[in-house]
Amino acid sequence: MRAYLDLDLALVSDRGGAVQARVTSSPAGVAEAAFELPVTPMELARFLVATGPARTPARGISLSPSPVDLQDIGGRLNDAIFAGDIRACFQRSLALAEQQGKGLRIRLNLSGAPDLAGVPWEYLYSHALSRFLTLSTDTPLVRFLDTPARSTPSGxxxxxxxxxxISSPSDAAQLDVQREAELLRTTTADLTAAGSLELVFLDSATLTGLQHAIYQRFHVFHFIGHGGFDRAAGTGVLVLEREDGTSHLVSAAKLGTLLHDAKSCQLAVLNACEGAQTSGQDVFSGVGQTLVRQGLPAVVAMQSEISDRAAVAFSHEFYYVLASGRSVEEAVVEARKAIYLTYEDSEWGTPVLLRSAAEEQPFLLTRPAALPTRDQHWAAMRAAAQEAAAAGSDRVAVPLLQQLVAENPDDDGATALLARVQTDARADASHDPAQRVRPDGRADAPVQPGPQPRDQASRPAPPAPPAPFPPVGPRTPRPDPRRRRRLTTAVVLTVALGFAGVGGYAVWRSVQPTDSASGASPSVEQAYVVTACGEEAELPDPSPDLVSIPCALQAPVMDGDMSDWGDVPAWHASETVYANPEDAGAADFASAWYLVWTRDFLFVHVEVLDPVPTPVDPYSPSAFWEGDGVSFEFGSDPRALADTERLRPDDLHVLLGVTAERVLTAANAPGGRGTFEAAIGDLGVDTGLQFTEQGYLIEAAFPWSTLNVASPPARGDVFGMNLNASNARLNGPTAPTDLARMVSSNPIRTSAEQNLPGLWHTAVLAGPSA
Known part of the structure; x- marks a missing residue:
């Protein structure tokens, strides 16, 4: 087992939001330096998508990740956290560790700056060392929690x-439980055959089943399934199953209570496999942190979904190293290397290691287990792949064969079998228009027949026909669109307390003590509203150039049921800004928008009049605007901008594309030419969809961070915004779609004006009634 010296590095945020990096203990002493996150929220979101698999989150549609410069982002993070005196301290500590023949373990403590837990620190890249720190056992990174140590077995x-x-409740996004079990079983078949590993699969993923099984001297708890974060309770959750097969949200605290007393259990591995529903990118960190605080010595949690092939490489190498009697730190590093060396994508940084302050190392085996040779490993993988292929289980055979060929390129038999299985899978999918096969040979979740991806750069920019289009519902008269460039609908927001957002407040107020003279309890009411919306602020004067977005004291639920949106006033995005000259079928097309906000989210609800929906192409997320769906431009306060100023770094073009079953989200960000360019294929936000005879209804909850708003907003904050809806025309059953018509709240919103935020609307966050 590799011996380590520790460098304890903490990030601490003060009340003003400034962050300090502090080395609290190291072989070279202590140090301190200011820290500033060197990447924007959008860059982080784009990075996490690009370093993950082709995404199949809760929405079930695969979107290939865009390439990303790992060294650039990793280098910026490294230079930011190892700055000034801390860089010198790190270099001296590393030299001292090398002199003693030991490694330098970086123990990163984020307890003082929890907002930075979602940063992918596992990709730190040192330009001085010319390598990623976490790909070497010399410099492993541990997310460290300073918790009381619990007693552990000596061996x-x-x-x-x-x-x-493996949990897949009947009322959640379904996982192929049999396939997940088979992949893990076949991946480690050589280890079980050698007697170094024993896998025991729970028949029922219930809390009671876990309680009965966990005390049978298991060393590792390995969970595959759905996870999330209960914002109200402030804790991570795992989605287990009830006795009837439905979802059971089990808090990490409750799970930790079980694992705490199971002293032989030294580690939990939490894996949100591809297809598992998660809440955001940092999938299991909240669960992992809670388990460590409850006394579990170590947790390995995936910070995003992990693909089949990456899971194959990780699982075998991880358990191989643990069975050899080496440390969890070494096992995680070697498992990352297995992905890095044999997998063309960048998922090696997905695993996160969380450790407690326990002095004892987990997995101190009394003797090394018998380990298989590399040839035995390859033989076991080949046999399992052949068996899966013969049984028609391509989604088990393909990742096994891909990993086998990557590890052993001279295995001509495996190469030939892989080519045959992939060919057969594509042929099968070609007979089923509701299914596609990705380049790696895996079939995606069923989708509606749709167009093939096209190069967005080859599309001509749509002209801007000025003909006005009837709105959905009533609206106020509007001035000439070329003279009133921003807001085209004069809105006076008088939000009734009966709508769902403020309805909770009305109910709450009804049970509060009131002032006998005025019939109100001002101090209590004010405190309630301030907590939800921030202090009162001076708002811009109402005008046709201003949109006010009311604060919601009770947020709507993104479940496809639009009844909780109540009487929120509508914004009419119905001005035709593009019409295809060949289209004659978009006359019945318009949209109405409803917006509310909380300190955590911007909520969007759109009613679209479109009797003939056409699904977007899920493989072209940056071009969702060409299919049926809605979009909005969003950025910081544009009031001081000249009309000719180009896009700013934080501006976004947010897209919501409609399929037959769900809403897909994407965003385009500013490129080098000052125009919006393809950026990120899935924002991972919660959405809802409902079809009607007249069209469809969309709802979505956007965390402010996905909109490049770094800190929670408050009343009076101003942004730039346009609201748009698109209608597609399908050129035959197999041809790509064309944009038939685009309507907007801004009558001059064309492909040119889209890139000039000074011409966008001005939006202000208001209180619950404004």
Whole structure:
């Protein structure tokens, strides 16, 4: 087992939001330096998508990640956290560790700056060392929690015993439980055959089943399934199953209570497999942190979904190293290397290691387990792949064969079998227009027949026909669109307390003590509203150039049921800004928007009049605006901008594309030419969709961070915004769609004016009634 010296590095945020980086302990002493996050929220979101698999989150549509410069982002993060005196301290500590023949373990403590937990620190790149820190056992990175140590066994007898739970409740996005179990089983078949590993799969993913099984001296709890974060309770959750098969949201605290007393259990591995529903990118960190605080020595959590092939590489190498008697730090590093060396994508940084302050190392085996040779490993993978292929289980065979060929390119038999299986899978999918096969040979979740991707750069920019279009519902008279360039609908927001957002407040107020003279309780009411919306602020004067977005004291739920939106006033995005000359079928097309906000989210609800919906192409997220759906431009306060100023770094073009079953989200960001360019294929936000006889209804909850708003907003904050809706025309059953018509709240919103934020609307965050 590799011996380590520790460099304890903490990030601490003060009340004003400034962050300090502090080395609290190291071989070279202590140090301190100011820290400033060197990347924007959008860059982080784009990075996490690009370093993950082709995404199939809760929405079930695969979107290939865009390439990303790992060294650039990793280098910026490294230079920011190892700055000034801290850089010198790190260099001296590393030299001292090398002199003693030891590694330098970086123990990163984020307890003082929890907002930075979602940063992918596992990709730190040192230009001085010319390598990623976490790809070497010399410099492993541990997310460290300073918690009381619990007593652990002095040694564990091999084999390494792993309790596996795969949870797929009937009312959640479905996982192929049999396939997930088969992949893990076949990946580690050589280890189980050698007697170094024992996998035990729970028959039922219930809390009671786990309680009964966990005390049978298992060393590892390995969970595959759905996870999330309960914002109201402030804790991470795992989605287990009830006895009837439905979802059971189990808090990390409750799970930790079980694992705390299972002293032989030294580690939890939390894997949101591809297809598992998660809440945001940092999938299981909240769960992992809670488990460590409850006394579990170590947790390995995936900070995003992980693909089949990456899981194959990770699982085998991770358990191989643990069974050899080495540390969890070394096991995670070697598992990352297995992905890095044999996998063309960049998922190696997905695993996150969380450790407690326990002095004892987990997995101190009383003796090394018997380990298979590399040839035995390849033989076991080949046999499992052949068996899966013969049984028609291509989604098991393909990742096994891909990893086998990557590890052993001389295996001509595996190469030939992989080519045949992939060819057969594509042929099968070609007979089913509701299914596609990705380049890696895996079939995606069923989607509606749609167009093939096209190069966005080859599309001509749409002209701007000025003909006005009837709105959805009533609206106020509007001035000439070329003279009133921003807001085209005069809106006076008188938000009734009966709508769902403020309805909760009305109910709350009804049970509060009131002032006998005025019938109100001002101090209590004011405190309630200030907590939800911030202090009162001076708002811009109402005018046709201003849109006010009311604060919601009770947020709507993104479940496809639009009844909780109540009486929010509508914004009419119905001005035709583009019409295809060949289109004659878009006359019945318009949209109405409803917006509310909280300190955490911007909520969007859109009613679209479109009797003939046409699904977007899920493989072209940056071009969702060409299919049926809605979009909006969004950026910081534009009031001081000249009309000719180009896009700013934080501006976004947010897209919501409609399929037959769900809403897909994407965003385009400013490029080098000052125009919006393809950026990120899935924002991971919660959405809802409902079809009607006249069209469809969309709702979405955008965390402010996905809109490049770094801190929670408050009343009086001003942004730039346009509201748009698109209608597509399908050129035959197999041809790509064309944009038939685009309507907007801004009558001059064309492809040119889109890139000039000084011409956007001005939007202000208001109180619950404004």
């Amino acid at each position: 564990l007898d091999p084999p390494l015993r792993v309790l596996v739970m």
